[in-house]
Amino acid sequence: MPSLRNLEFAFSSKEEAVGDGCPDDLPLSPPCGGRPSPTVAAPPFDQQLTAFNEHGEATRVTLTQAGSSGGGKIEVATYVNEFWTARQRQANSLHEVSYRACFKPQLPRFFIERLTEPGDWVYDPFMGRGTTPLEAALMGRVPVGCDVNPLSVLLTKPRLNPPAQKQVADRLSEIDLTDSEAAPEDLLVFFHPETLGAIAALRRYFRRRLETGQLDSIDAWIRLVALNRLTGHSKGFFSVYTLPPNQAVSVKSQRRINERRGQVPDRRDVRAVILKKSRLLMSECGLDLRRTLGLVENQALLITASADRTPQILSNSVSLVVTSPPFLKVVQYEQDNWLRCWFAEIDPASVAITMSSSVSAWSEVMTSVFHELARVLKPGGHVAFEVGEVQKGTVRLEEAVIPCGLSAGLEPRLVMINDQEFTKTANCWGVGNNAKGTNTNRIVLFQK
Ligand SMILES: C[S@@+](CC[C@H](N)C(=O)[O-])C[C@H]1O[C@@H](n2cnc3c(N)ncnc32)[C@H](O)[C@@H]1O
Structure with a gap:
């Protein structure tokens, strides 16, 4: 179990959250002694968030309170800014495949470029249209993905190796x-x-x-x-x-x-x-990009499975997980995908999509997923777990997620809230903004 004392010490205030090296201040980069970390030269991740000002706004630092498995409360430093934005350069055209509740490629990119290096394995256990594995491959990382719906592999795999x-x-x-x-x-x-x-x-x-x-x-x-x-x-x-x-x-x-x-x-x-x-x-799929994809495509691992049972993925192999699970019953994936399933000859009744009707039922499923993530993660590896505001902000899933990760032995390092002006981005969620669904990205970052 992680030490709550350390967590409280590390994140009880903005100043204390900013460490200067491992191991005593709970570094965000992989532990000392192993392969050099991609963040050795760069400041630690939390310092990067504090200093972030790419879109003209300073980062606000607050605290998220959550229950610990021991019944007490823990506080996790929370960074609020427009970390990725609709104003940013468009993502690569290969991403332009619609999928309900997909996230923007800029979200996984933010973590991939700061917490991994080329050749590392980057995994999404709920990959949907494959935003994380595709962005990972475009950045020369080995793409690993899982989804309970076989449709996901059909939507993702071909884009890792586009034909002419x-x-x-x-x-x-x-x-x-x-x-x-x-x-x-x-x-x-x-x-x-x-x-x-x-x-x-x-x-x-x-x-x-x-x-x-x-x-x-x-x-x-x-x-x-x-x-x-x-x-x-x-x-x-x-x-x-x-x-x-x-x-x-x-x-x-x-x-x-x-x-x-x-x-x-x-x-x-x-x-x-x-x-x-x-x-x-393929309009942005030039020779350089095809070369990059070619370096990792044959190592890609995309599976159809439930995220809590993935024996195909080796233990201690994954450097970074970037994922967004199904949120309670907000999105009806089965209804959304029935015609695609007909075309692909997938029996929708055979796809056991997680649809939890309460936060406690959802937490139970997510806890078992976190146990599996803790197994496949390398020591020092990270999980960026994205949840939305559901039920008009009355349910804060980021608070519910912290004890799930803790009980699997992962350390909650920080919470990030991407506070973004929503215009067209609402299309990404496929629902009218503020009507239902989610309207900010809220990410809890854990470390093994
Ligand atoms: C929020 S979407 C993920 C979207 C993804 N981030 C993207 O950009 O396309 C959640 C996904 O979880 C999948 N899913 C639901 N229950 C699952 C389970 N138990 N194991 C694995 N995948 C599951 C759904 O099929 C859906 O594709």
Whole structure:
């Protein structure tokens, strides 16, 4: 168990939180004696946060209070600023795949660049669309990811090794999009009959390629793009106007949308839509970047599993975890992904997504996840665990998370609150800002 006395000493005030070297002041970099840490030359992470002023605001330092497993209270230094922002340089175009409740690539980047170095393993146990593993790979770190939904691997893996645009075009021209099979008639509320025929032909093509062991990285790329283009709110998608692509409405709701808007699905050129999105995704994928990805792609480990049982990941192997778990019942991943699951032939009933109805039930699940994270982390490794404000800020999950990590033997080093003016970023969460869901990033940083 970590020593609460030390924690209180280390973080009972802003001044005391700023240490000058290991081991006595609980350094944020890996312990002395091992490989040189990436932060040896840079100031310790908490000092970097205190000094942070990249967007014109000084960092505010406060305290977060949380219960300890012994029944007492602990206080953790809390740093508030706009650490990453919509005004920052856009993230790489390869990230442009919609997923409900994804975080911005700038979030994992902030930790990856300060707490790891090239070649280190960076892991997300709830990877969603794969923001953390992809950003890690783009920065020359080994990407490791897990999600209980098999969709995540389908969305993430192809972007770690993108094919050339010409390979995509050639392959698309080889696929017979008239070689279709029956698709559920209900889907005609979203798609023109010919478009649905082409989608069903693609679906059948992927199944055959898989069954014959022929599905390669070009097919996997096309499948990723097709998954991303199924439904959306513009002509760049296969469907008639509907919700943004990270939320598939039910057939019944789509019927209502069609009636209200007086619309019927137009025919779409499935090949052209896929090619256009491929071009956009790869628009910042030059030779240097492909070289960087090539160095780590063959070491990548992406798994479909529950985050609390990941025997595929070696003990003491991971330098940094950056993750964001499902928050209580805020996001209905199963409802959002039903159409993508149909296309990818995933049975949604077989995907055991964690949906906790109370903070105590959620804490129990997260505690078992923290035990698994403590196993896979290297000594000195970090976990940046992002939670949101849920239920209009009345539930502070960062307070609930601290005892979960503590009981797994991890030290809560600090809390970071990214206090950001929300404009378009609300799209990232897929919900109206302040209506429900989350509106700030709140991260608890632990260390093994
Ligand atoms: C908040 S999202 C993560 C989004 C991710 N940070 C991104 O940028 O795309 C939470 C993810 O947890 C997954 N999930 C839910 N329960 C899980 C479990 N028990 N084990 C692993 N993944 C789980 C969901 O499928 C969902 O993709």
